[in-house]
Amino acid sequence: MTHSSKFMLALGRGGLDSMRGGGKKKEDQSSAEPSFQSDPSNPGAWDDDLDPPPDIDWDEPPVYELVGSGNRASTTVVAQGNLLSAKRLSISAPAQPKPYTIPNIINSKSPRLNIVIQIVGSRGDVQPFLALGRELQIEGHRVRIATHDVFRDFVTEAGFEFFPIGGDPSSLMAYMVKNPGIVPKFETIMSGEISRKRRMVYRMLEGCWRSCIEPDPENNIPFVAEAIIANPPSFAHVHCAQAMGIPVHLMFTMPWSPTRAFPHPLANIERTDADPMTTNYLSYGLVELLTWQGLSSVINGWRRKSLGLDPVPTLTGPSIAEALQIPFTYCWSPAFVAKPQDWGNYIDVCGFFFREEPAYTPEDELRDFLSSGPPPVYIGFGSIVMDDAEKMTAILLGAVRTCGVRAIISRGWSKLGSSQQDPNVMFLGDCPHEWLFKHVSCVVHHGGAGTTACGLLNGRPTTIVPFFGDQAFWGQMIAAAQAGPSPIHYKSLNENNLAEAIRYCLMPKARNAAATISRKMKADNGVRAASRSFHCNLPVEALRCDLLPDEPAVWLYTKKKKTLKLSDKAAFILTENNKIEAKHFKLYQPKPIIIENQRWDPVSAGSSVLLGMLFDFTVGFSQVFTGPAKVFQSKEEGGGKKEAAVTFGKGFGKMAGVLPKATLVDFPLAITEGLHHLPRLYGDEVRNHGQVKDWKSGCGVAGKTFGYGFVDGLFGTVTKPYEGAREGGWAGFGKGLGKGAMGLVTGPGAGMFGLFAYPFLGMYKSISTSSLSPSQRKILLARQVYGSYMARQREYAAQDGGQEWDEATQNIVLEAFERRVKRG
Incomplete structure (x- = not known):
């Protein structure tokens, strides 16, 4: 197993530090973790990102209840004052896996990619990925292993690039032996251990992000990830992939996807009225829910500061990998534990990953x-x-x-x-x-x-x-x-x-x-089967350069409604020969990830927006007063008026910035989508009106929501009772009548609110994407540095007798470009 997956879950919702009344000392925020730098010539260029957002409460009170006293004291998970049990979870067990189309079912040849493998855990968690990495290298890919610093020699001696993400696995081992359940012991919470571990998680998230875009720490060779493979407890995987718009594939040695076949290995549900198969399925939701409660503030704080991404919605966070149907490969033998029938075709069970037996001479x-x-x-x-x-x-x-x-x-x-x-x-x-x-x-x-x-x-x-x-x-x-x-x-x-x-x-x-x-x-040949699973789930056509199919597309060239997906090499050749101008380039995302907020009804959707607005406003209000006070009291900061004014401005800006977006975008959108999705609560399907990406698509979605809302609402008053009567007689007729009446409210209601909500959402997205975020600028810089490095390598190869090959490649690119231009 991953020895740290259970540790991540055991963080609960933070921890109650026995010293929480005191101020946070400078040394508490530091660690033995290395400071990763993007450019040795400019030390510390990106080191400001190692400082987490100031509004993360590392000592956030847990949702635990103290039961008993003295030596008999224990902790119990509570939700709204009641014990959390399987039958109370708002999780449904679907009858069939959701449909999924395998992108590369014929397993066509993938372009050569830069792949980062992110691993959190023990040496036993790292070792299988070394075997997989060797197979990927044979396929022509460049493989970087990103894991804890202590495994540097283990990784490099196996012939792989290594990137340190921080974290102390021996500390995790000791923690987990002391706290074997999902909920940590009360003494662990009181000791402040939870707070320290949450800080460690933040550093590992940041380390995983840097592993996607920073040069090799040893030789400074540039690297930009074009695909991510990770084990689930690394937690950064989906978020890094969303920031970069690249494929992500999860691989693990233990069950992590909901199934009726067996319970989640980390869940321990002793009392439930549900049947065993349903309990098994719901146990996965229980574990995911507790995990997200414990780490949501840390992950969302990191997303906001380092990736420039919006927070993951509360209802989406616990099941994000399942909702997005992230490809998943399990590393055990199907002859030992067969693939459950209720797992979709984006989940594979491939076999254990065995490395080549190392040469060994016993003493x-x-x-x-x-x-x-x-x-x-x-x-x-x-x-x-x-x-x-x-x-x-x-x-x-x-x-x-x-x-x-x-x-x-x-x-x-x-x-x-x-x-x-x-x-x-x-x-x-x-x-x-x-x-x-x-x-x-x-x-x-x-x-x-x-x-x-x-x-x-x-x-x-x-x-x-x-x-x-x-x-x-x-x-x-x-x-x-x-x-x-x-x-x-x-x-x-x-x-x-x-x-x-x-x-x-x-x-x-x-x-x-x-x-x-x-x-x-x-x-079995687990490693080869896992490599095949990885390649089958790659969007190969989207990844390929239009002119050099063996190269990954990283730039999108757009001019006069003509678009080309270009690799670094193709882009360099075309600009060098004055065929195109670099000003028409933008970063290309072969696999965009869109994380949607799951709305179920207008009441809960609207109230969640109001509560979120109130929370953000309160944080900003408190920062207006506490920020300057902390600066003046801090000897490290010098107690300067300038720093105090900056913190005051940040707090006031947060207060002022909450209201416009909440009133013009968030609240109307919550009501609209809550009304639109309400029929799902009683088993009806709802139309998908598409994604809002800018003001133009926002107007389109608004029009569809309005038109179909009224049409479906009116027709539903006739069709729903008829369908109900046909299936269930008079009782079905009554249910259908109720559904039709409800649709007459929800459809037109969503349509009218949508006329206001979706255009404003489109304008907001257009404004927010009109300039590059700090994370996008870093990706762009990393991409440019990598492209320059590859150009220099081609020059060196030409000087060593590779000119004929380079000229042939240049001719291929120029001829393919001319054919594209003629075709229009």
Whole structure:
């Protein structure tokens, strides 16, 4: 599993810092995270973005309720004063997957892309993506791995570019072992740990964004992402892709998409009146809801400051990947856990990602131990960080001696070990599992997806000792396949039940079951299947340059209603030969992402706008007074009048800026779309009138909403009762009559409000996109730097004898351009 996905969820809605009454110190906002710079010749050019927006409340009170007192105190999730349960969630379980058209179903050749792979988690989360990255490199793509700083050597030694995103995975491991549930313990909340982790999340979001546009930190070679692959807990993926207008593809080692087949591995719903399949489906919404409650302020603050994007609407945030149908690839064997039938065709189960077995020569001590007796049992917990490693070591040694077996115990991040010498036990440091598991009888570990896969691939019976997250899920799957006993939670582990588990693994039944799984898994090629899944979901035609199909299009040339998608190379050749002018270029987005606010009815839609307006106005009002006061009190800022005036102006600007947009755009739009979508609450479909991109499309959508609103409303008074009577007799006739009467209100109502709302929305979008945002300027700068670098590389290649090839490419571009011009 990703060892940090559960950590992200456990952040809840912030945390109650025991010191929240005090002011925020300067050192609290800093970290050991590196300061990423875009240009070594201009140090700190973009470093101002490392400072988060001032209005993020890192100590935001959680939606937790304290239950009990003293040592019996615990935390409980609450929503509006009531316990949150599966049947109370406003989440529906659709009968069929939503339709999805695979963009590249024939898997035609993709242009060579710059791909950034963003990973948050442990080494076990990073390792599978190294195998995928190698396959993508073979396909001709440039691959950058963006993950935690501690994995720099691990990534670079595998032959990949590395970009540090910050974050401390060992700190995450320790946090999650202490807080194994979705809701953190009360003492964790009171300690201020939540606040510190939320700051860490902000830095990792910023690091992921910089990994899309900044040069290589080591050699300063420019890089601009043209596609993103990520695991879900990196959280920046969809937002970075939206800012750049490029494809994004999620890949993960644990179930993350709603299904009836099994519950979310991180959910623990004990009481519900719903049937098990519905409960399974709703558990995913529960986890997503808690995750979004915990991180929405951090993510939206980062979106606003670093990406220049509007906040993600409250109702959209928890299910954004599902709503946008972001392609998803699961990295486990379908022979082990089959793809659920209710997953759409944008979701694939491809197989475990196995890297090439690394070259490894065992040290003499390990080689001698293996050859001195029967195959030992392997026991290890990898990157898990435990409070009491000595107690765990004693349990392991006791179980091994009770069974009378030999054992290799991996020290791991918890540094397991004992001063007592035992000839039947060897404590081992780092050793590739691919090699080691060929020489053991069975394996006992924490249940990370990678370790689980490696053990099963080698046909080794497995005992899972889960600590958190999806580890118990994999243990249950192994037990269901009879390749091991039921998982034993680490808090329940003792000498006796571990000894019993080891004995089960040494039985012929377990060995035969593990061997059967191994044979099926060896028929998979997970990495190749995942690469195929990635390429099938790429909008290849949109990505291609119109003149050089093997190159990605990054510029849009528009003049006199003629448009061309151009690569850096094609654009350079055409401008160099005076065929086009660079002033007609603009950044091209091959895969625009539009995040819509989900409106269900006019009452909730309108009230949410009013509450949001009131909140923003209050924040601005408070900043008018508290901003200058903090400046004068701060020795670091010097207490200057200029700084105080700036903070006063920002607060007043926020107050003044709230009302016009809310009254002219947000509130009328909320009422319009609330009325338009209201029939969905009783099962009716509603028309899609298109997207508002500028004032022209706004007027078009307004006209359609008005016209169809009245037509559908009037006709519905006749057609709805007739359809209801045909399907349900007199009872259906009554329901249809009610639907028709409702449509007579909602359709014309949406049409009349829409005449005002949509044109103003179009004008607002036209004004907001009339100039480049700071993030767009950075993308443009990165694109220009990258294009200049590639031009210099072509010049160097020409000097080394590559002139003939360059002239051939130039002729191809010029001839293709002339043909386009003649065709008009």
